[in-house]
Amino acid sequence: MDEQNVIALETTTDVDQVHIADDVIAVVAEIAALEVDGIVGTTAGKGDLIQVISGKKKPKGVKVEVSEGDALIDLGVVVKYGAKIQKICKEAQEKVKNSVETMTGLNVVSVNIHVVGVQFDKEQEA
Numbered sequence: 001m002d003e004q005n006v007i008a009l010e011t012t013t014d015v016d017q018v019h020i021a022d023d024v025i026a027v028v029a030e031i032a033a034l035e036v037d038g039i040v041g042t043t044a045g046k047g048d049l050i051q052v053i054s055g056k057k058k059p060k061g062v063k064v065e066v067s068e069g070d071a072l073i074d075l076g077v078v079v080k081y082g083a084k085i086q087k088i089c090k091e092a093q094e095k096v097k098n099s100v101e102t103m104t105g106l107n108v109v110s111v112n113i114h115v116v117g118v119q120f121d122k123e124q125e126a
Contacts, residue, residue: 026062032099038083078117089113
């Protein structure tokens, strides 16, 4: 795997090891965030310019850092106009943390949500 951070998880068997790529963790986080009512999408913020220029097929707006079994997750989200942003972000943090910990066995230290946009209904724009 080229230029991709891959973590190894301890297993109870002596035969095999499990390796999880950061991209997989990012996809799990993105799907969990999109399940929250009021979040309409994820997108790269202005700070993710390198990701946009490089053209790598990574989940938009999700950054994952893993070290020694601990994960730090940053998500850039677009919320629906009129939604209570603080409530939505708290729910997204909990959902992402639970999903990533359940599916990967990693300890999620922090989930940072960055609201980078608001989507208006088509009717309100007209």
